[in-house]
Amino acid sequence: MRSLSTRRRHPLAGAVVVLLGLCLLGGLYSVFAPRPAGADSATDALVEEGRQLFLVGCATCHGLNGEGVLTDRGDNYGPALVGVGAAAVDFQVGTGRMPLAQNSVQAPEKPVVYSPPEIEALAAYVASLGPGPAIPSEEYTTASTDEELIRLGGEFFRTNCTACHNSVGAGGALPDGRYAPSIEDVSGRYAYEAMLTGPGQMPVFSDDVMTPEDKLAIISYIASIRDEPDYGGNPLGGLGPVTEGAAAWIIGMGALVVASVWIGTQGVRAKK
């Protein structure tokens, strides 16, 4: 201590103290500083792999950095992907809706182009562009057989889903050639992601308003009606009065008319 106190008037003492202070501050900062997202190298590699895939398969429409591309008229050519989150990528690419085969009013479901690891990488890259909904955990996407939950799911389904997707989930028509697809065979995960991200014209049902438990109830309800036998016989696509009316008028009434005509023409008299 003595040597320290004697050297405190050394010309370099001030510089040494400042240096020590800076080192201390830097060390403390590196200990307490918030770690940036995706700091570990594994995630970095995944994001980079996703970026390479994105540049090849998606950037033409969505822009080199996912910023979106506008047409000359100012319409969306490919929407910006900043903030859409991993859930949107998992849904759009995982169901084959993306990459789009051609410009049309709606992206149809088709065979999936990317492998699951590639989809994971793409999702990681798009998620790194801005905060957005993540891929839901399996806890909320695996249909339950709990009757109370299915009953609740039925109420949510009839209130929120049937307007477009039909009371048995068979889908239906929308204006200008668009349509709400059938959801009878949709997996719980994609159903959850669709509610969370609102693909196409479908509105968003955020987790704050429709909680993950509520969404699980809806998924469980869809699964329960999928396994249900058709107590009324052939449902004719479940489309309601259009197919049922057509069947009644053409097949039912047709059979009656044919039978009446046949009865009338079928003579019992012998021709002499």
Place this chain on the structure above:
Amino acid sequence: MTDQPHHGRDEPGHEPMPEPGNEDAVAQVTPRAGDPLPDPGIGTHVPRPSDVDPALERRAERQVSGLFGLATLLTLGFTVAYFAIPEDATLLNSSAMNLTLGVSLGGALLLIGIGAIQWAKKLMDDHEIVEMRHPSASSPEDRREALAALDVGAAESGFGRRTMIRNSLLGAMAALGLPAVVLLRDLGPLPGDAAEKTVWTKGMRVVNDVSGLALRPEEIELGQLVNAEPQIVFENDEGEPLEGAEKQAVKAKAAVIVVRIRPEDITPPEGRENWNVDGILCYSKICTHVGCPISLYEQQTYQVLCPCHQSTFDLADGGRVTFGPAHRSLPQLPLGVDDEGYLVALSDFPDIVGPSYPTMPQDR
């Protein structure tokens, strides 16, 4: 074309051809003067095989009674199936009971029908007859008699002479109509202006339907749709939740849809600039055409479509009708935020909710 034989009254097949054994029928056909066409009479009667061959007749008899017997068996089968088949059993992916009941009862009715037709065609007498039309008025004698009886009654009772009795009786009969009209009051309380109002009031929270969760503006994302109800329908601080028919009646009228639209895309009608909260808009869920609930919402075009008759409303443009039979814009509910940060109504709907009706005030 010109050398084709022309068909008409002088074609041999149309000549009256009386048959032995059928004279009665032909005798009824009396030719009348002034008929534009000669009466063609009745065609040749041809006996059926079962009329001439007793073996065939017995065969037809067995056929018909066989069909009726089978119908009886199917009906008995229906009764057995009703009790024997469990309700949840399935057959060909549909309810085993429904299928069996339908096939047996339908089959029984069909066999009874087929049997009846067979019976009529093969066995019942089938000679042709002619029945002439008659005037539907009573004969002149009957009419004269009835009028005479009426005159005698009027004279003997003095109905026309004793005017005081007659008039007081007419008055008593007329008064009987009054109770019938007054009792109509029991059909229910008068509706008053109930059709013009809903349960929404200033400060009532907007809650998610089914779960009853109150909504905060920051929870509603761009492109979101919430099918919502007034909080009074669910558990709340101010009192008991509504139950039963009253709850359904309230929900049916006060149901709303809440959407979030980019604020720059909204073109609010005059005076409605402050009715949204950062682009969150609230509209009635009841179509103004015939009152179907509508929530078929497209988040990119901001259109909501009624599934009943395809009325389409533009929510970014004050709920204006863009297509379909609806005549009035979708009523908008003015939204605000309360002290605790929840979405609330600023008042009841200024417009009348639900389908238009003839006595609707014209200024609303």
